[in-house]
Amino acid sequence: MKKVVISEFMDEAAVEDLRADHNVVYDPTLVDDGDRLLAELADAEAIIVRNRTQVRGALLGGAPSLRAVGRLGVGLDNIDLDACKAAGISVHPASGANDLSVAEYVITSAAILLRGAYLGFDRMIAGEWPRQDMSGGELSGKTLGLAGFGSIARETASMARALGMTIAAMDPFVPEGDAAWDGVARHEDLASLAAASDVLSLHVPLTDGTRDMVNADILTAMNPGAVVVNAARGGVVDEAALAAALRNGQIAGAALDVFASEPLTKEDGAKFKGLSNLILTPHIAGVTVESNTRVSALTAKNVRSALA
Template structure:
């Protein structure tokens, strides 16, 4: 019987059904107690995490028996993949399991920010009737969506955008020109994409090459009424530059679900005070009731199969 430590929230049915027969410690608050987490990992054969548990350095060193890491999501920037590879620790992201959730988040926030009519509840409940002020909202149909990165989530986003009448372009040098996924989507260089898109959505991992990709220069190339959406990784966007562009009227709106430092707090949070047409969410674009079931099931099966095959 293997010992499995789960340090962040996970669907309990997936734990019960997918990890039956193992010694499982499930504590979704364990991520917030680094000392106890390291102590529990000392005897763990498997560790299951979301994005907050940093599987690197001291924690990896403490987990001397670790055979695999299950990631309840797709990004791996919180896991030292190279160190795991060197120790032959398998890493299992839940690839594809939350694609729909993120794609819906992108389209939903794009529609909300373009229309601009959904922040009037308080004023109307107080007796105001701001009809004229809210009559200049924009339709999503006929707008141009620019996808920076064209992996599986971006492709799901493109399908939904096309169904709503959007034109779709994408930039991704790692997707071959003859890949069939380009059907109906224009291949574009990033500078051109930024300059002509009404909505720009980011779908890239955080790497040395993508850190700070959308900073003041990139924002300056965008249309002044364009919408920026980042549900990919914090650090890809210069948050202060986005806030400055919104306040200066040089960006039409933004939705940020991920941040360079999470949780967002202190001075990093204060930079957004007073920004118009801004949506901030706490890294939940890929987390829905449905995706949690899918992600948890995929991860539980991957971990259980790996432990069974040792």
């Protein structure tokens, strides 16, 4: 039986499915115990990870039999793709399996931020009755700007259209003549997109070109009633600049599910302290009960096929 190591949480049914014909080591705490993880990988042929396990360097060097990496999600910035390719290791993201949950997160966050009615419970408890302050606005009639126009962004656009939103997007990797642009205002750069957006949602990987792409200049280009949602990758937003923009009323709100440093520490989180127009969540936009089942099942299938 081929050995499969799973270092982060996975749906139990998918784990049991793999156990039927593989030697499976499943321990979601392995990601935090590097020595034990390396010991288990010494004779493993596959590893299944989420976003925290760093599949690079010492890990790859200590796994001479590794043939496949299953990714419980779609982002691959924690995996050294070049090193895997050179070693003949195939990499398998769970493409499409969590599109719906991320799209719902973006739309829900945007609605909460624009409406403003859900962020003032402390004032209600204190005996205030701030009807005017908490009335807010609607999604309908607003423009959703998508930085990146892949499958998750397109799912988000579909939901937004159903709620009466107008769609704008930028993505240099989607050809101008692609049918995906039908009914979508195409922008060539982020500054132009940001200026046109009531909701700016990010759907890009973290690369040298996207790091801190939402910076002080981009935030300045946005209108004061606009909001930013990042459920893509930490590091594509300059967090200090965003916190400053929220404090001085430069934009109306933001939702961050991903951070430059994860897990977010008390020290890193201090910059956001006291902001009432901010939603922070621990990298769970793509993780729901339903999506975890889909992602895990697809990853188990991918790994089984790779090891066949």
